[in-house]
Amino acid sequence: xxxxxxxxSVAISGLLLPNLxxxxxxxxxxxxxxxxxxxxxxxTALQVGDIxxxxxxxxxxxxxxxxxxxxxxxxxxxxxxxxxxxxxxxxAVGSGVRIITYKDMMASDTLSVALRKTKLSPANxxxxxxxxxxxxxxxxxxxxxxxxxLALKVKFLDKIRSVSLGSPKKFYCSELVAxxxxxxxxxxxxxxxxxxxxxxxPGRFVEMTWFDQLNYVGHMKY
Numbered sequence: 001x002x003x004x005x006x007x008x009s010v011a012i013s014g015l016l017l018p019n020l021x022x023x024x025x026x027x028x029x030x031x032x033x034x035x036x037x038x039x040x041x042x043x044t045a046l047q048v049g050d051i052x053x054x055x056x057x058x059x060x061x062x063x064x065x066x067x068x069x070x071x072x073x074x075x076x077x078x079x080x081x082x083x084x085x086x087x088x089x090x091x092a093v094g095s096g097v098r099i100i101t102y103k104d105m106m107a108s109d110t111l112s113v114a115l116r117k118t119k120l121s122p123a124n125x126x127x128x129x130x131x132x133x134x135x136x137x138x139x140x141x142x143x144x145x146x147x148x149x150l151a152l153k154v155k156f157l158d159k160i161r162s163v164s165l166g167s168p169k170k171f172y173c174s175e176l177v178a179x180x181x182x183x184x185x186x187x188x189x190x191x192x193x194x195x196x197x198x199x200x201x202p203g204r205f206v207e208m209t210w211f212d213q214l215n216y217v218g219h220m221k222y
Contacts, residue, residue, distance in 0.1 A: 041218030043102045046087050046114060048125045050078040050217060051177055051205055055111040060094075067149060070203025072111065075174045076100075079132050090132040090180075092171040097138040106221060114217035115205055117186065124184045131183040132176075141170035148172075148200055174202045188213055 053072040055061050064073035076091035079099060086102045105112065171179065178200055181188050188208055189200055208214040
C-alpha cells in the first residue's frame with residue numbers, strides 16, 4: 001500500500017502529522033476513514049506480533065496526542081490468537097503491563113489500526129510471546145514518559161536530556177512494543193539515535209511504514 005494513502009487513512013481531520021521527512025506529507029489530511037485507500041478488518045485478520053495503534057475519548061489520550069503532535073496515543077501488541085474472534089493483546093497502561101481482549105479494546109477505543117512486521121518466523125513468535133508474558137505486572141514507566149516529553153519539547157536543554165529518567169524494569173506503551181521487538185533482534189525505531197535523545201512516541205510506528213519497516217493491515221475501528 002502506498003505510504004501517502006496509508007497516511008490519509010490514519011490521519012484525523014484537523015491534525016497535522018509532524019516531523020515528516022518529506023515535504024509532500026506536510027499537509028492536512030481528510031477525516032479518518034478506510035475509504036481513503038484503507039480497509040476495515042475483522043479480528044480474525046490479526047497475527048501475533050501485530051502492532052495496534054489507537055486513541056480513546058479519555059483526557060489522557062487527548063493530552064498525549066496534543067503533546068506528541070501525533071493523531072494516535074497508544075500502542076499495544078497482539079499476544080495470542082488462540083480465540084481468533086477475540087484475540088489477546090499486551091499493553092502498558094497506568095496500572096502496569098496487562099493482557100486485554102479484543103472485546104475490551106473495542107469497547108474503549110475510538111480508533112484502532114493494525115500494523116504488521118511481515119515474515120516473522122515461528123521462533124520470532126515464540127520469542128515475543130515469552131517476552132510479553134515475562135513483563136506482565138511490570139509498573140508503568142512514568143519517568144520514561146517524562147524523558148520522552150523532554151526529548152520532544154525541550155530539545156535545547158541538552159544537560160537535562162542527558163539524564164536517564166526511565167527504568168529498564170518499567171514500560172510505557174510504545175516502549176513495551178519497541179522492547180518486545182528488540183527481543184527478536186528487530187529494532188523498529190532504529191532511526192531514533194542513542195537514548196535518551198530520542199522520540200519513541202506511539203506515532204513513531206506510523207513513520208516506520210514510510211521506511212517499509214511496518215505494513216498497514218487495516219482498521220478495526222474508525
